[in-house]
Amino acid sequence: MNRREFIKNSLLAASGAVLLSGCTFKTGGTAPSALVTTTKFKNLDVSMLGFGAMRLPTTASGAIDDSLNKKMVQRAINAGINYFDTAYMYMGGKSEKAMGDALKKFDRASFNLTTKMPVMMLEKEEDVERIFNEQLERCQTDYFDFYLVHCLNKHNWENTKKYNVIPFLKKMKKEGKIKYLGFSHHDTPELLQEIIDYYDKWEFVQLQINRLDWKACRGKEQYEIARKAQLPVIIMEPLRGSALANLNEAATKILKDYNPDASVASWAFRWLAGLDGILTMLSGMTLPEHLEDNIKTFTNLTPLSKEENEVYxxxxxxxxxxxxxxxxxxxxxxxxxxxxxxxxxxxxxxYKQDTTGMGKTGFISHYEALKESERADKCIKCGLCKTKCPQQLDIPALLEKVDKEYKQVKGV
Ligand code: SF4
Ligand code: SF4
Structure with missing residues (x-):
């Protein structure tokens, strides 16, 4: 940061806190270099931008680019980001170790480290303790600040109960190996309510909330359930993959005409900033430019104004x-x-909206990045999916269409 930027940021930080319907966003933070907006959780100042370790930078061979990851973590810390979110399964099981490597040189008390119990992988009760200890070792730490039961849906919730995950995690809390306990949720509002009712000591919940899922996937209902239970919400998939950073040309033009300097992704984060009770927003930043753009958005983060909301x-x-x-x-x-x-x-x-700008080549490479066993031609047309789709899509017919088009484009 040059001197002029430093002075500007210091002045902005000195302007104090912005109160947003019960959620205090504070510019600055405790460290002199802390620039991104923070929010209060218990006695912590947590950065509103969370560093998600699900899409870490990779080398040409597909391995995690540890050197670049370390530089990005350093840059994140310098910008005041103090929430780092990994999981046992991320990056083919390599994310926790990579984050442990990148964070070990920093004072452990200066950042929050989060990981998750992969309940979908449990086969017996002993797996819970084994995995937890492995996570401590991979992350090179004695404790986790935030710990989640990962990806709760109907099946994973059954596993959670069957293998006594919650009693074990409570014990870890007592031993100081977990500071705050929550869960991430990927199912219906009804199941969310059931999980909240089952255990009254949850301290936060992680939900997929973004502008696209707000109405379509009952995101609003889920958010309201969490707020009613007074659980702070961690936002995952704020850009719904990268969809909200890559709107089509016509939509992008609307946003750029209104504000040429704001990135498309920044609108999605600022839309979320208008919600009350957000603990942090996770963003998986694969490239340094993603990180820089996010730092810009989250430095003195402001919600969209009424007019901006209409434009969005x-x-x-x-x-x-x-x-x-x-x-x-x-x-x-x-x-x-x-x-x-x-x-x-x-x-x-x-591909159809050409948001990647890569046309047919992009379609083929992205489609072939999916495992063969997961592709459209494996559909046996049982029709089960159709009964679950809130958009009432004729999924088997659409899969057939995609498969046909892929084969045409590929020339097979
Ligand atoms: S119809 Fe749907 S649920 Fe059945 S095999 Fe095809 S994709 Fe899967
Ligand atoms: S096909 Fe329907 S149920 Fe499946 S992800 Fe899309 S909208 Fe959701």
Missing amino acids: DRAIAVHLKTQAIGCTTCRYCECPVGVDIASIFSVYNQ
């Missing part, structure tokens, strides 16, 4: 109109044979 609504409506398949990627349509319906539709929509 207009852009989103234009974007959705040109979407080839009206899939919101809510993933309620779990397929018994493992077809990755949401990813297939997402790849197809990106």
Whole structure:
């Protein structure tokens, strides 16, 4: 940061806190270099921008680029980001170690480290303790600040109860190995309510909330349940993958005409900043430019104004109109044979809207990045998914269409 920027940021920080309907966003933070906006959680100042370690930078061979990751973590810390979110399964099981490596040189008390119990992988009760100890070792730490039961849906919730996950995690809390306990949720509002009612000591919840899922996937209902239970909300998928950073040309034009300097992604974060009770927003930042853009957005983070909200609504409506398949990627349509319906539709929509700018080549490479066993041609047309889709999509027919088009483009 040059001197002029430093003075500017210091002046802005000195302007104090912005009160947003019960949630205090404080500019600055405790460290002199802390620039991103923070929010209060118990006695902590948590950065509103959380460093998600699900999409870490990789080398050409596909391995985590540790050197770049360390530089990005350093930059994040310098900018005041103090929330780092990993998980046992991220990056093929390599994310926790990579984050441990990147964070070990910093004072442990100066950042919050989060990971999650992969309940979907449990086969017996002993797995819980074994995995937890492995996580401490991978992350090179004695404790986790925030710890989540990972990805609760109907099946994973059953596993959580069956393998006594909560009693074990309570014990870890007592031993000081976990400071705050919560869960991430990927199912219906009804199940969310059931999980909240089951254990009255949850301290936060992680939800997929973003402008696209707000109505379509009952995001608003889930958010309201969490708020009613007075649980602070960690936002995951604020950009719904990268969809909200890559709106189609017409939607992007609306936003750029209004504010040429604001990135498309910044609108999505600022829309979320208008919600009360947000603990942090996780962003998986693969490239340094993603991190820089996010730091810019979260430095003195402000919610969208009424006028900006109207502009954003207009852009989103234009974007959705040109979407080839009206899939919101809510993933309620779990397929018994493992077809990755949401990813297939997402790849197809990106191709049709050409949000990647890579045309047919991009379509082929992104489609082929999916495992063969998860592709459209594996659909056996049982129709189960159709009964679960809130958008009432004729999923088997659409999969057939995508498969046909892929084969045409590929020339096979
Ligand atoms: S119709 Fe196809 S995609 Fe849908 S659940 Fe059955 S096999 Fe899976
Ligand atoms: S196909 Fe329907 S249920 Fe499946 S992810 Fe898309 S919108 Fe959700």
